[in-house]
Amino acid sequence: MVDINHYIMLSIILFAIGIVGVVARRNIFIIFMSIELMLNSANLLFIAFSKHLVDMSGQVISMMVMGVAAAEASIGLAIVILVYRYKQSFDIDLFNILKGDKK
Amino acid sequence: MLELIYNNLFYIFGFFAICGGVGLVSSKHPINSAFSFIVSLFALAGLYAILSAKMLFAMQIIVYAGAIMVLIIFVIMFLNVKDKDLLQEPHKKKLLFSASVVVSPIVLFVSSIYISDNPKNVSDDFGSIKEIGKELFLDWVLPFELISILLLVSMIGAVVIAKSKD
Numbered sequence: 001m002v003d004i005n006h007y008i009m010l011s012i013i014l015f016a017i018g019i020v021g022v023v024a025r026r027n028i029f030i031i032f033m034s035i036e037l038m039l040n041s042a043n044l045l046f047i048a049f050s051k052h053l054v055d056m057s058g059q060v061i062s063m064m065v066m067g068v069a070a071a072e073a074s075i076g077l078a079i080v081i082l083v084y085r086y087k088q089s090f091d092i093d094l095f096n097i098l099k100g101d102k103k
Numbered sequence: 104m105l106e107l108i109y110n111n112l113f114y115i116f117g118f119f120a121i122c123g124g125v126g127l128v129s130s131k132h133p134i135n136s137a138f139s140f141i142v143s144l145f146a147l148a149g150l151y152a153i154l155s156a157k158m159l160f161a162m163q164i165i166v167y168a169g170a171i172m173v174l175i176i177f178v179i180m181f182l183n184v185k186d187k188d189l190l191q192e193p194h195k196k197k198l199l200f201s202a203s204v205v206v207s208p209i210v211l212f213v214s215s216i217y218i219s220d221n222p223k224n225v226s227d228d229f230g231s232i233k234e235i236g237k238e239l240f241l242d243w244v245l246p247f248e249l250i251s252i253l254l255l256v257s258m259i260g261a262v263v264i265a266k267s268k269d
Contacts, residue, residue, distance in 0.1 A: 003218075008218070009213075010117045012210050017121070024201075025195070030130075032175070047159060057243075059238075060239050060243045062159055064246055075264070078264040078265050080178065082264055082265070090189070
């Protein structure tokens with residue numbers, strides 16, 4: 001019988017895969033999508049607990065998370081395009097230029 | 104019989120979700136990662152359907168796999184990422200392995216949590232659009248409005264960032 005514990009386990013495994021992607025890779029797109037994977041694993045846990053507790057607040061919070069993810073995607077990709085225009089690279093280290101000029 | 108199919112559905116979707124995630128972090132080209140991630144997102148949508156979140160099932164496919172991933176793939180293809188543009192990651196396998204070793208104790212720790220199950224039957228309305236709408240517009244009106252402001256700000260911000268030329 002699949003119960004809430006299985007969903008907790010699956011969710012933490014997906015979250016750990018997202019952490020590994022953020023820590024170990026240097027391509028900005030892959031880091032970006034790993035963050036989305038972490039958001040999705042949190043969504044899965046919210047919805048699993050919403051079924052477990054028979055309360056729909058968890059599903060509403062998941063919808064909020066999707067809205068935040070959409071906002072993050074639009075801004076993040078705009079910044080990626082802007083940095084690529086100046087540097088012609090997808091290295092995450094180049095995003096140090098977001099700190100601005102040191103004067 | 105129905106119970107058997109139900110059990111196996113969880114494992115099938117979970118398997119695909121994890122495989123998609125592994126493909127996401129391990130492939131070289133971002134477009135391969137993006138398609139692996141879409142597999143993962145569809146598997147998660149199936150899990151939401153098992154959890155009787157019908158509205159979230161539709162939203163996951165339309166908003167995530169539809170809108171957000173199309174945006175990401177559009178940008179990857181728009182920037183015309185070629186193999187020679189990709190930065191070299193000579194220690195990729197070592198780094199992936201060591202990061203997995205570092206996070207695995209967290210996974211084991213959280214997996215040791217046990218919550219006693221109390222299987223409750225939910226009604227057919229649970230997770231339907233009407234019930235979610237009631238919940239959203241009665242109890243969660245303020246967060247909903249704040250999300251709308253956030254989306255407006257991000258839209259204006261994306262336009263400002265894209266227009267800046269100097």
